[in-house]
Amino acid sequence: MMSKDKKDYLVRGIDKGGNFRFFGANSRNLVNEACMKHQTSPVASAALGRTLTANVMMGSMLKRDQDRVSIIIKGDGPIGGIITESNGKGEVKGYVYNPQIESHLNYLGKLDVGGAVGNANMTVVKDLGMKEPYSGQVPMLTGEIAEDLTYYFAVSEQTNSVVILGVLVDVDYSIKQAGGIIIQVLPDAKDEAIDALEEKLKDFGNLTDKLEKGQSIEYVIEKLLGEVEYMGQTPITFHCDCNKDRMERALISVGKKDLNEIAEQDGQAELVCPFCNDKYLFNKAELEDIIKSI
Secondary structure, eight states: OOOOOOSOEEEEEEETTSSEEEEEEEOHHHHHHHHHHHTOOHHHHHHHHHHHHHHHHHHTTSSSTTOEEEEEEEESSTTOEEEEEEETTSEEEEEESOTTOOOOBOTTSSBOHHHHHOSEEEEEEEEOSSSSOEEEEEEOSSSSSHHHHHHHHHHHSOOOEEEEEEEEEOTTSSEEEEEEEEEEEOTTOOHHHHHHHHHHHHTOOOHHHHHHTTOOHHHHHHHHHSSEEEEEEEEOEEOOOOOHHHHHHHHHHHOHHHHHHHHHHTSEEEEEOTTTOOEEEEEHHHHHHHHHHO
């Protein structure tokens, strides 16, 4: 099954044998938009792109559109940290703490995302509309994102999974390819099906190499799992839900005294959304109205 659709999308389904469920995403455009907004270096683009792609697939596991899942990575490497968030309708946003870090290659000749992340912890937070959000944290084993999410699923969700992520950065720093696949073992999976998948994964190579050859996410999934049943295709986008009202609430939290100082000394306030870099300007009159409302 080859797709000619150039838009970003996500597919999900199960194999015909009932051994695995899968999620696959073609995420080039949304990763490119995020990296353009944040002006990321190649290694920061790879780190952010992998995390965004994984997060949007995890969002598709949510039951309701308004449910949210976040991936929070904090480490001692030069990138500092990565924060992404998605919802149940295919929207994802995110940023890295230090977007313009110098890029290095690892021993495989690939961008050294693990070195950029350093020794780190990964926290997954699910806001499902309950009183308290669910949170699970694991130490990152490699910093390469995919392997660490495989470990997270095993430890925090007791689900044996395969996570494959890829971001290919072009010479002009644009995103040439980006995508991901998550395969999870179902409770009644047969041992021989698991063994067969493990054998195929040994010679899998890089996902972006396959995407560069024109193979679709569906084609790659079918090569790994054989005959499958698709349960839907969803458009996915980089989307930030920030707005001026939210920024106003952030200003109110600063407090009356500090806002008065800003209004008198600067005559305006500019707030920048960390997720999308959009800027919101409040002039002196607007600041005075906010101060009166407190």
